[in-house]
Amino acid sequence: MGLIVQKFGGTSVGSVEKIQNAANRAIAEKQKGHQVVVVVSAMGKSTDELVGLAKAISDQPSKREMDMLLATGEQVTISLLSMALQEKGYDAVSYTGWQAGIRTEAVHGNARITDIDTSVLADQLEQGKIVIVAGFQGMTEDCEITTLGRGGSDTTAVALAAALKADKCDIYTDVPGVFTTDPRYVKSARKLAGISYDEMLELANLGAGVLHPRAVEFAKNYQVPLEVRSSTETEAGTLIEEESSMEQNLIVRGIAFEDQITRVTIYGLTGGLTTLSTIFTTLAKRNINVDIIIQTQAGDNQTGISFSVKTEDADQTVAVLEEYKDALEFEKIETESKLAKVSIVGSGMVSNPGVAAEMFAVLAEKNILIKMVSTSEIKVSTVVSENDMVKAVEALHDAFELSKHPSAVS
Amino acid sequence: MGLIVQKFGGTSVGSVEKIQNAANRAIAEKQKGHQVVVVVSAMGKSTDELVGLAKAISDQPSKREMDMLLATGEQVTISLLSMALQEKGYDAVSYTGWQAGIRTEAVHGNARITDIDTSVLADQLEQGKIVIVAGFQGMTEDCEITTLGRGGSDTTAVALAAALKADKCDIYTDVPGVFTTDPRYVKSARKLAGISYDEMLELANLGAGVLHPRAVEFAKNYQVPLEVRSSTETEAGTLIEEESSMEQNLIVRGIAFEDQITRVTIYGLTGGLTTLSTIFTTLAKRNINVDIIIQTQAGDNQTGISFSVKTEDADQTVAVLEEYKDALEFEKIETESKLAKVSIVGSGMVSNPGVAAEMFAVLAEKNILIKMVSTSEIKVSTVVSENDMVKAVEALHDAFELSKHPSAVS
Structure with a gap:
């Protein structure tokens, strides 16, 4: 059990x-003899409706009162799910975030x-009850209701699974699992049977979107095995856990991509040592997320940055x-839009130095110009023209044999 | 202040x-220098919508989960009202029932x-804030969410007003106050400037409907002055407090009435001393509310009851x-429907023994047959034919000069 x-x-x-349907999923696990905790979000569009009410009253409603408002969404779902389980003859009990003992920092x-x-x-x-808990919410030390953000x-x-030392955390969603790449673009994309936390983190950050990076990080830190699976189909989903031995020799697990990228290049930076930190601190303060950064040495006292x-x-x-031009001491700025980022992700790369080279060769063969490159231990990202994005993904998916992969479930 | x-x-x-509009009402009191607490219900039909969701899942949803579900209704309102006040430049903060310290017994x-x-x-x-509190809800010792019922x-x-030792509790509603009788039936009905707790209790219990009897009782016990007033008009409403001296000589304050009454008569009860208690205990267990009870002695060992x-x-x-006929030992039951109850209410009655007689005389003059009578210290109730109801109310309203009363506000 x-x-x-x-x-x-x-x-x-x-x-x-x-x-x-969710009640039936909980019952299926209960019938196997497991203890079951179910975490739910607000029903479909109900959060949007609540936000609409708030916006009708204030352009910038206070974050505390937004938390108060939005926390009702999950509270509705937990009570209804609990009723559904009871109606089916199962003992169930629902708890809000604060009742479930979820304490948070005092940030709304x-x-x-x-x-x-x-x-x-x-x-x-x-006592044998199926326990339902409202997701997305908690309480501060001062009994203030908070929400956890996206x-x-x-x-x-994941946090409850870690705290309760659960054997597994199943994330039911509207896709059947994590894919080698987005099946809406690449027909031969396959669902993965397994993936490591780190790989999932790279894929999640790159926009695969089925699971929030924060939750994956949490799962990694507490070694909670996750499964991403369909809420409508009963087939197995994708298991996310620390590297499983049978799959250690995989090099590339998946391909992530994202369009609507712009490259910004600053020429003739003559400021001192602190110029770079000044640029990116300034942008961060304005909530601008910078992704790939490349520095180029253009002359003795001049630096370029993209x-x-x-x-x-x-x-x-x-x-x-431009506002900080004087302080930053640069010559000019150029931008190039209509770009896309294509990344290969796989924890096998760390011991296979030729992977990046192979990626570049595949793209070159397809006459795709690489405009920027960035690498991590388990990822190689390239920036290419938006027009080349799908072609690049398809070529890489083929070249790394992702549709034939032993870890893929047909 | x-x-x-x-x-x-x-x-x-x-x-x-x-x-x-509610925000503006709170601001008006704040601007006079008062501290302001605002208690709100769920928005309009939102409770009905939540009940509809529950009923779609279960015919008899558990009361605990219904409380969990319904408590979200007021939580939505408090956050929106707080945002509205903040948007108008006032410092406001909202609290759910449990956050506001409202503890209840463990009954859902x-x-x-x-x-x-x-x-x-x-x-x-x-700290000068306008404090918004969710009505209708509280928390048990075990941190369970409860609701307070109708x-x-x-x-x-009223409870918050008592606990905070408030100077006044204003009940804003969709009528401008408490009337001498229902203005939809009697054109000359007038809004009362004041009324005592006891009188209001009799009127509330008799169906005047603007204020729940439980709240009036609470206000009486803690001597909280209440004002029932319009949420859309600014005129004064009706003040409910312990008898005010200028109005002590009023005999009848208002006339309540209610149709769809049935008289049940049991003939030939031969059971012993416990028969009466058995009858009414049995009915109470089935949640049947019995109102006026009249016992008649019909013979040596036979009792009749209506x-x-x-x-x-x-x-x-x-x-x-009929189910308990053998145990109760009675001869037969007769019922008469299409009856109505008409009551005069006034705390002056207690020192004016002729009031009931005057009421009967007024009805007799209009050829209205009285089928049952019941009296309390501040009320005389009569049961008449449904067809005579409005005629009776109008005649009594005239006879006791309620439209000309010094306590009426034109």
Whole structure:
């Protein structure tokens, strides 16, 4: 007998029928003899409706009151799911974040979990009940209601799994698992049977979108095995855990990509040692996320720098830099838009130095010009023209034989 | 400087515009230099929507989970009202029932308040904030969310006013105050300037409906002055407090009435001393509310009994009694429907023994047959034919000069 934490996102509890379906998933694990904790998000579009009400009253509603408002969404779902389980003859009990012992830092809208007092939950599980917990929310030391920000329900589920020493945390979602690449673009994309935390982190950060990076990091830190799986199909999903031995020799696990990238290049930087930190600190303060950064030595006292940002942030990026032109001491700024980032991810790379070279060769063969490169231990990212993006992904998916991979489930 | 508790019901916060209006009411008191606490209900039809979701899942959802579900309704309103006040430049902060220190007994769906820890609220008021509290809800010792049942938000407001030693509790509603009788039936009905707790209790119990009897009782016990007033008009409403001297000589304050009454008569009861208690205990267990009870001695060992019930409960009443016919030892049951109850209420009656006689004379003059009578210290109730109801109310309203009363506000 084990302990399973299940998490259902907003689309998986978006109607009475879907709530019934989630109840059946919980019952299936209960019938296997497991203890079951279910974490749920707010129903489908209900959060949007609440935000709409707030916006009708204030352009910038206080974050404390937004937390108060939004926390009602999950509270509705937990009570309905608990009723559905009881109607099906199972003993169930629902808890809000604060009732479930989820303590957070005193930050509204984006709080981090600091501690979980599992005594109430453990007691109810011991009594054989299916325990339902509201995701995305917690309480500060001062009894203030907080929310955890984007991906908050994933984080709640993983944190509860860690605190309760669960055997597994199942993330039910509207896709059947994690794919080698986005199947909407590449037909031969396959669902992965397994992937490591680090690989998932790279894929999540690169926009694969099924699981929030924060939750993956949490799972990695506490070694909680995760499974991403379909809330409508019963087939196995993708297991995320520390490297499994049978798959250690895989080099590339998946290919992530993202369009609407702009490259910003600053020429003739003559400032001193602190110039670089000044540039990126200034941009960070304006909430501009900089991704790939490349520095080039152009002359004795001149430095050039290129970095990529989301195209939607490009204008503001240039405006901010021009504002500080005197302090930063540079010659000029150029931007290039309509770019895309294509990345190969795989923990096998760390012991295979030729992977980046192979990637470049594949792209060259397809006449795709690489405009920027960035590497980490388990990832190689390239920036290419937006027009080349899908072609690049398809070529790399073929070249690294991702559709034939032993880890892929047909 | 005083402390004012305001309460806005569901229809008074049913839209963004109405929430803005409630905010303006709070600001008006704040600008006079008062400390202000605002208690709100769930927005308009939102409770019905939540109940609809629950009913789609279960015919008999657990009361605990219903409390969990319904408590979200007021939580939405408090956050929106707080945002509205902040948007208008006022410092406001919202609290759920449990955050506001409202402790209740461990009964779901209809809990009574056992204690209020006002420390958080008092602290925030001290800081000059307008404090918003979710009505209708509280928390048990075990941190379970409870709701207070019908009229719960009124009770929350009065209980908070008592605990905070407020100077006044204003109940904002969709009528301008308490009337001498229902103005939809009697054109000359007038709004009362003042009324005592006891009179209001009789009127509330008799269906006047603007204020829940439980809240009035609470206000009486803690001597909290209440004012029932319009949420849309600025005119004064009706003040409810312990008898005010200028009005002590009033005999009749108002006339309450209610149709769809059925009289049930049991003939030939031959059981012993315990028969009566058996009858009414049995009916109470089936949740049948019995109102007026009249016992008649018909012979040496035979007792007859008549009592009134709501017509909707009449069939079940007869069925229950027939079920226990052998134990109760009676001859037969007869019922008469299409009856109505008409009551005059006034605390002056206690020192004016002729009031009941005057009432009977007025009805006799109009050829209205009285079928049952019941009296209390401040009330005389008569049961008449449903067809005579409005005629009776009009005649009594005239005879006791309620439209000309010194306590009436034109």
